[in-house]
Amino acid sequence: MNISMAAEQSGVSAKMIRYYESIGLIEAADRRENGYRDYGDTEVAMLQFVRRTRDMGFSLEEVASLLTLWRNRRRSSREVRRLAEKHLANIDARIADMRAVSRTLKRLVHACHGDDRPECPILDDLAASKPKIEVARRTNRTKTVK
């Protein structure tokens, strides 16, 4: 089947299929006489695997690892789980961060009149100079705080 068909069936755009091929994430598709890429059910299944893995938020690099493991009959599930756990920890950390932001924003939105007046706790808070710690400037020599 043609690439647009494979795209439709896998949920991966034709553009992305070509891109995945170009970066070596997936193997180069067979070509027909006319140079068109040709896909079969196996390839579509692989593309679906990629799409689902991407949907879970794995990076393309992680997708590559998972693809390799998927294809390897003698893999150890340990490695797969390790990858998934790492990603999970990452996601949970990001969720925590975003929830903190969400709480703050909710509070601010609540506190803001939202009318014609200019007073706005949201802007006040964003401007809020943090705890004024007097910065000791002994020299103009700046250590790059890394």
Place this chain on the structure above:
Amino acid sequence: MNISMAAEQSGVSAKMIRYYESIGLIEAADRRENGYRDYGDTEVAMLQFVRRTRDMGFSLEEVASLLTLWRNRRRSSREVRRLAEKHLANIDARIADMRAVSRTLKRLVHACHGDDRPECPILDDLAASKPKIEVARRTNRTKTVK
């Protein structure tokens, strides 16, 4: 003060300060005789505003709008709140998506032995070959995160 000092005090890297200037997010800094950018407390305060707004996850475009509103004494808080609400809705939606992914991953990680054996529900789920006519899989995954 020099750019690296302004960077240190605002929490925005020198690189980013120059970039923000180049895209017109902030006004071009005054220059000294030698061509060095020169910053005062006002500029640092503005940079801090930008950083905090970025920390809340607003895009640079949104930061630009908020900066304009911040500077405008005759703004209406309505517009600020509208922006914040829109961003908040966005964040909450993304949190919901990520929580769904998190739940799925937790379940899969749990179900996976994580030992030397190759059997792995994680990969099975990612592969989730379209309903094989015979075997009815009761895995009902939630999707999906885009």
Place this chain on the structure above:
DNA sequence: ATTGACCTTCCCATTGTGGGAAGGTGCAAG
């Protein structure tokens, strides 16, 4: 004068995706 820490501009890379141009192919209708 040398040294080292600054500063400047400019270009490149990242991640993952889409847009679009320029040109080849395949198939149906006129």
Place this chain on the structure above:
DNA sequence: CTTGCACCTTCCCACAATGGGAAGGTCAAT
């Protein structure tokens, strides 16, 4: 056969936001 349209191909550009680093100027202390 020709026209037209829907495909396909490759190649380059753009995005958001940030960092890396080169090449070269400047300043201050030795």
